[in-house]
Amino acid sequence: MTYTPSIDKLNLVPFVSVHHMMELVLEIGVERVLAELTGYIEEDFRRWEDFDKTPRVAAHSREGVIELMPTSDGRHYGFKYVNGHPKNTREGRQTVTAFGVYADVGNGYPLLITEMTILTALRTAATSALAAKYLAPEGSRTMALIGNGAQSEFQAMAFKAALGVDRLRLYDIDGGATKKCLRNLSGLGFELTVCTTPEEAVEGADIITTATADKQYATILTDNMVGSGVHINAVGGDCPGKTELHRDILTRSDIFVEYPPQTRIEGEIQQLAEDHPVEELWQVIAGKVKGRREPRQITLFDSVGFATEDFSALRYVYDRVRETDHFIELDLLADPDEPRDLFGMLLRFPGSSLLAAKKAG
C-alpha cells in the first residue's frame, strides 16, 4: 500500500508498530537506516535556528519519570512520549519505552504515530556517529565500546555506516553483556576484541564510546586512561546524578553538546561550573565553529539526546514508511460529514441507540 492521504480518509493516521518498525528497518537494512538517519539529523542540526526548543515536560514519581519532548520547525511538529523506570526490568518490562507523533503545523492533524523504542536506539547511535564525523580523528577505525548493553550494537553499526569504524574493543563490568554484544555483532564485518578491563579496551582506540547504565555518579574512564588525539563519545550519562567520566577528563577536552541548557543539567558537564565553555554541535555542522582542529586534541561529545533528533527520526520514518506497507491506519480523528455536527455523527451511527430512542419517543 502506498500512503496517499485522501480527503475521504481525513480520520486516518498511519501507525507504525514495533513489528512494522522492525520490518521497515530490516527491509532498508540497519546500516543504511543509520546512515540515512544520520543524514536527516545532520540536515536538521544545520537548520537548528528553525526549531523551537521547548524544555521537556517531565512528571516525576518515586519510581521514575514520564516525559513529553515536543519541538517544531514551523512546518511540522513532533513529540516523543518516553518513560524512565529503572526498576522495570525486575518485572520483565523495559526501563525506557517510547512512542512519538509527527504532525502538520498548518492544520494540527497528526501525520504519523510510531513506536520509538527501537527508533530512539537508532537515532541516539546516528547522532553519536554524526558528532564523530566532525570530531573524531581522521581515518578512525578502532573504537572502544565500554558498556555493552542495549545501545552498544546500535553505536557499533552507526559508526561503521558513517565512519567506517570496523575494529571494536568491547568491555562491560558484566561479562554476560559483552558476550551478548559479541554474539550479536559477530559476522557483521567487525574485528571484535573482548577486553577484561576498561584500560585494555581503550588501548589503541581512536574513539572511546561509553554507554553504561550506571545510575549514580560513576567513573568509567579515569584521567590517565585517555591519551591525546582521541574522540570520546559519552552516551550513558544522561540525567541528573548520572555521569561516566572523571572530571579531569572533561577539563582536558574540548566539549561539544546538543543544547547547553539541557546538557548542563543532564550531561557529563553537570560536574563542571555553569559557565565552563562548551561548543554546540549544530554550530560545528553549520560551519560556524571548527570541530577537530588538530590531531592531538581530545574531543568529547557529551550526548544526552534532544527533541530535534526525535523530530528528525519521525521525519525520516514518515518519509520512508509511506513507500511501504509497514504500517496500519488508525481511525483516530472524528470526521463528521458536517464539521459542526459531531452529535449527528453519533445519532446516525449504524444501530444507534439514540436514533432508536428518537423513533420510540
Next chain:
Amino acid sequence: MTYTPSIDKLNLVPFVSVHHMMELVLEIGVERVLAELTGYIEEDFRRWEDFDKTPRVAAHSREGVIELMPTSDGRHYGFKYVNGHPKNTREGRQTVTAFGVYADVGNGYPLLITEMTILTALRTAATSALAAKYLAPEGSRTMALIGNGAQSEFQAMAFKAALGVDRLRLYDIDGGATKKCLRNLSGLGFELTVCTTPEEAVEGADIITTATADKQYATILTDNMVGSGVHINAVGGDCPGKTELHRDILTRSDIFVEYPPQTRIEGEIQQLAEDHPVEELWQVIAGKVKGRREPRQITLFDSVGFATEDFSALRYVYDRVRETDHFIELDLLADPDEPRDLFGMLLRFPGSSLLAAKKAG
C-alpha cells in the same frame, strides 16, 4: 474480549478509535455516559490537591495551535494532544481534534490510547453539568442554549442527565445551526423552542448556556438580558481574545472557575482585573466554599476546560472499555526476550536481513 493485561503481552496497548468510541458511548447510552462522566469528574475535582497542575505546552503558529495537556494524580498519568485551527473547516477538517493517552505512573507504560474529539465534547458538557449541579437554582428545568454548534447537543444531554433540564430555548446567529440542533434533539425528551433573538432565548430560563464559536471579543449576552437568580454556563470563551459576555454581567455575578491561573488568561474573566475575586469549582465540590447561597444570586461558571477533566475522561474510558470489545490492541512497546537485547530482537526477527548478512559473512 475482556482486557486482561498479561505478562506475555507487555508490548500491547489498547486503542479506542473514533468508531469504537461511538460504539462504546451508544452501547452504554449517551445520557448514562454523561452522568457517569460527571461522576468521575466530580470525584477527581474532590481530590483536586492530588493532581499536579502542569501548564499546557503550546506550539503556536500563524494557522493555529497544537497543545499537550498533561496531568497526574501520582498513580496514573494522562495527557491530551489537541489542535485548534479555525481555518480547517474550509478544507473539510475539524477545527479541533484530539487524542489522549492514559499511563501507569509506577512503570511509565501507556495503558490506553484513545480518540478524544468525541470524548472532549462529552467531558466539556459533563463538566458544565457538574458545575450547574452546585450552582444552578433549585429545580432548574429551562435552559437557554445560545450557540447551536458542535457542543450544543452534548450540553443539552448532560444537563438533562445531571439536573433534569428538559426545556430548551435555542438560538444561534446562524439559523442552519439551530435547525441542525433542533433536528438532532427532537424526540429525545426535550420541549424545544426555537428563538429568533438571544433576548427571546433567555426569557424564563433558569440556566443560560453560551457556546458560540466567535473568535473575537463578542457580546452574546448584554447586561440587561440577565435577570437575578440565573446560572450562566459560559462555554464558548476559551482562549485569549475570545469572550462571550459583557463585562458588566461579570461584575454582577459570583464567578466560579476551574483553575484560576488558566482561566484568567483564557476565560471570560480576562476582561477583569487580575485580582478580581473568583471561586474555584473544586472547593465548592469539596465542601470548602458554598456554591449557590441564595435564589437571587447570579452564578457564572467560566468554563475553559482543564487537564484534570481529560484525565477523568481517560480514567472513565479505561475503566469502561475493558469490559467490552470496543478497542484493538496496538503493538506499541518493544518487548525483547532479554530487556538489554534490543538489537538481538532485530537480529532474530523472522527473515532478518541482519541474520542473512551474518550467515553470509
